[in-house]
Amino acid sequence: MSAAPFTQLNSKGGGIHWRRILVTIFNHSILILFTVIIVYPVLWMILASFKTPGELISNIWGLPTDPAYQNYADAWEKAKLGRALLNSGIVSIGAVLVVVCLSSIAGYAFAKFSFRFSTVILLVMVFTMQAPVPIIPFYVLFVRLKLTDSYLGLILAIASGTIPLAIFIFQAFFRSIPSELREAAKIDGCSEFSAFLRVVMPISGPAVATVSILTFVGAWNEYFMPLLLIRSDELRPLTLTIQVFFLQFGRAEWNVIFATLSIATIPIIVVYVFLQRWFIRGLTSGSIKG
Amino acid sequence: MPETSQPLTSQASGVARRFSKLAPYLWVLPALTVYGIFKLYPLVSGLQMSLLRWDGIEDPRYIGLRNFEKILSDPMTGTVLLNNVHYAVGTVIGKIVLSLLLAILLHQALKGRTFYRTSLFMPVVMSFVVVGVLWSWLFNPQFGLINSFLRGLGLEFLVQDWLGDAAVALNSLILVDIWKWYGFHMVIFLAGLQSIPDELYEAARIDGASVWQQFRHVTLPMLQPVMIVNVTISVMGAFNVFDIPFIMTAGGPANATNVMALHIYIRGFKFYRFGFSAALSYVLLVIVTLVAAIQLKLMTSGDNRD
Numbered sequence: 001m002s003a004a005p006f007t008q009l010n011s012k013g014g015g016i017h018w019r020r021i022l023v024t025i026f027n028h029s030i031l032i033l034f035t036v037i038i039v040y041p042v043l044w045m046i047l048a049s050f051k052t053p054g055e056l057i058s059n060i061w062g063l064p065t066d067p068a069y070q071n072y073a074d075a076w077e078k079a080k081l082g083r084a085l086l087n088s089g090i091v092s093i094g095a096v097l098v099v100v101c102l103s104s105i106a107g108y109a110f111a112k113f114s115f116r117f118s119t120v121i122l123l124v125m126v127f128t129m130q131a132p133v134p135i136i137p138f139y140v141l142f143v144r145l146k147l148t149d150s151y152l153g154l155i156l157a158i159a160s161g162t163i164p165l166a167i168f169i170f171q172a173f174f175r176s177i178p179s180e181l182r183e184a185a186k187i188d189g190c191s192e193f194s195a196f197l198r199v200v201m202p203i204s205g206p207a208v209a210t211v212s213i214l215t216f217v218g219a220w221n222e223y224f225m226p227l228l229l230i231r232s233d234e235l236r237p238l239t240l241t242i243q244v245f246f247l248q249f250g251r252a253e254w255n256v257i258f259a260t261l262s263i264a265t266i267p268i269i270v271v272y273v274f275l276q277r278w279f280i281r282g283l284t285s286g287s288i289k290g
Numbered sequence: 291m292p293e294t295s296q297p298l299t300s301q302a303s304g305v306a307r308r309f310s311k312l313a314p315y316l317w318v319l320p321a322l323t324v325y326g327i328f329k330l331y332p333l334v335s336g337l338q339m340s341l342l343r344w345d346g347i348e349d350p351r352y353i354g355l356r357n358f359e360k361i362l363s364d365p366m367t368g369t370v371l372l373n374n375v376h377y378a379v380g381t382v383i384g385k386i387v388l389s390l391l392l393a394i395l396l397h398q399a400l401k402g403r404t405f406y407r408t409s410l411f412m413p414v415v416m417s418f419v420v421v422g423v424l425w426s427w428l429f430n431p432q433f434g435l436i437n438s439f440l441r442g443l444g445l446e447f448l449v450q451d452w453l454g455d456a457a458v459a460l461n462s463l464i465l466v467d468i469w470k471w472y473g474f475h476m477v478i479f480l481a482g483l484q485s486i487p488d489e490l491y492e493a494a495r496i497d498g499a500s501v502w503q504q505f506r507h508v509t510l511p512m513l514q515p516v517m518i519v520n521v522t523i524s525v526m527g528a529f530n531v532f533d534i535p536f537i538m539t540a541g542g543p544a545n546a547t548n549v550m551a552l553h554i555y556i557r558g559f560k561f562y563r564f565g566f567s568a569a570l571s572y573v574l575l576v577i578v579t580l581v582a583a584i585q586l587k588l589m590t591s592g593d594n595r596d
Contacts, residue, residue, distance in 0.1 A: 024400070027395045027398055027400060028400070028402075030391070030392075030395055031392065031395055031396070031400075031402075031406045034388075034392060034410060035405075035406055035409045035410060037469070038409055038410055038412060038413060038469070038473070039409050039412065041424060041425075041428060041435070042412070042413075042416075042424075044435060045424050048427075056433065057432075057433050060433060060435065060438045061438070098324070101320075102320045102321035102324060103321055105317050105318075105320065105321065106317060106318040106320070106321035106322065108317065109314045109317035109318050110318065113313070113314040113317070114314075115311070115314035115315065118314070118318075121318065121322065124330075125325070128329060128330060128333065129329075130526055130578075130582070131333065131575060131578070131579070132529075132530050132551070132571070132574055132575060132578060133329065133332050133333065133571075134332055134333065134336035134339075134568055134571030134572065134575070135554060135555065135558060135567070135571065136336060136339055136558050136564045136565075136567050136568040136571065137331075137332040137333075137335045137336030137339055137568060138328075138332040138336075139558075140335075140339070140346075140564075141327075141328070141331060141332055141335070156324060156328055157328060159324060160324050160325055160327075160328035160329045161329065163321050163324060163325050164325065167321060192313070217415060220417070221416070221417035221418065221419075223417065223418060223419050223533050223537075224532055224533065228559075238417075239417050239418075239419040240419075242417075242419050242420065242423065243419050243423070243537060246423050246537075254427060257423065257427075258424075258427075261420050261423060261424055264417065264419075264420055265416060265417075265420050268415055268416070269412065269415065269416075272408075272412065272415045273408065276404075276407075276408045276411070279411075279415060280407070280408075280411055280477055283414055283415070283474065284474060284477050284478055284481075287478050287519050287520075287523065
């Protein structure tokens with residue numbers, strides 16, 4: 001788009017024309033090379049999940065000769081993936097709900113009301129959100145609040161890390177909404193909060209989507225928090241389940257491991273491919289304005 | 291700028307006025323409570339724990355600054371921190387160079403831009419556990435994809451024990467980290483490139499600037515804000531890295547991939563030295579803060595000189 005004038009300038013004259021074709025070929029070859037480096041290992045993982053243990057060693061590069069669907073049944077049963085998916089789902093959706101509700105309300109106040117300390121509060125968040133949490137006091141706090149080994153504890157642990165960024169995203173979005181909307185709703189007899197709920201939130205889809213994706217992907221992929229806080233097998237989310245399974249069977253049953261990894265990866269990649277614009281925007285927001 | 295809340299009518303009672311002054315705090319209270327309890331409180335309460343000898347079970351004993359003295363005299367501290375520095379240098383250079391190159395290529399009017407962008411960003415969506423386990427196999431010395439590929443090309447001299455050789459292991463982890471994240475930095479650079487006005491390039495071309503000169507004197511200076519964002523995020527990531535070394539090498543072989551976050555975890559939850567581990571967390575916190583401050587200072591002072 002922005003390179004259009006460049007193209008027009010260069011398209012005059014045969015020599016320059018050839019040069020442009022060469023540049024295009026060069027650009028595509030580099031991009032294809034890196035695309036292969038990124039995509040191939042993932043594709044290979046999915047192919048490997050249909051191989052037998054012998055084939056993993058004898059047939060490294062080829063397609064599986066006789067697809068071993070059994071790997072998936074084994075993975076599902078041995079690693080208790082059904083339960084793990086359920087746990088990850090509960091925690092991720094819980095984290096999204098907590099983060100979206102709390103941060104949208106707070107973000108609205110920072111955007112639309114003026115009150116003492118608002119700048120100080122935002123500054124404290126900016127300076128502490130990146131700081132690594134000391135894990136011992138963090139863990140001891142959860143033990144004392146009896147929040148270890150519970151969905152709620154894990155949800156709060158993950159949500160607390162995402163809330164500042166979510167507040168900044170919501171705040172920036174709400175500033176872009178004209179205040180007339182809110183005034184009109186208030187003249188119609190709405191309270192400040194019901195104006196927010198009934199008038200502002202329904203048109204805040206983009207911000208809600210951005211924050212939801214950011215929180216969901218982060219929670220779904222979170223490994224350290226469950227490692228620290230979850231003890232019992234039944235509450236393990238997917239990431240922890242995979243790692244424990246890898247430690248138990250890693251040396252012997254790589255084919256089943258690859259099936260486990262594929263079950264964990266394929267759904268999120270399929271959703272990502274369909275919603276790539278939203279994913280990319282959501283996961284890089286906070287680093288890019290808008 | 292935040293606007294002032296609506297002025298109250300003169301009849302409004304003092305109670306209502308006071309309430310409307312308090313109202314904004316009620317709006318921010320729920321979010322700040324969660325953030326305060328689970329993020330800010332541990333940052334502060336750990337200070338007291340770092341002064342204790344405590345295994346988490348028996349009664350703690352106050353030992354003053356003894357934990358910090360031990361950290362300073364422990365040769366492990368240096369080993370671990372040097373690994374973090376090595377990791378930071380490797381990942382930052384790799385991520386910045388690769389992502390900037392690809393962002394510039396993607397910024398051209400090319401067919402298939404969306405396809406390339408979607409593919410290159412894909413690992414960002416994946417879990418580090420999946421990435422770590424997958425790459426442990428790809429690095430397998432006998433049957434892994436990497437060595438098999440090198441043998442196939444006749445590059446036998448490059449074949450190695452990627453994760454088992456102490457001289458190579460940390461670099462192997464750096465490669466995985468770059469692979470996982472460069473798509474992320476690429477998208478940020480891309481947004482930066484799109485914000486550079488075309489007129490600047492036109493003016494530069496009229497002045498006879500070569501492609502390299504345009505890059506050096508237009509693109510790079512205009513990219514400075516996103517460059518700061520990208521470098522800061524990667525440096526922070528490198529000093530906080532935990533998942534990759536924990537899953538792929540558990541800090542081995544011979545502590546070659548042991549990093550600060552892993553060291554803190556192992557001291558705390560394998561050896562139950564809670565006080566010592568808490569103290570280590572503050573050492574890391576101070577270092578991360580210093581590194582961020584120095585780096586921001588360096589990167590923004592370059593701006594003033596131009």
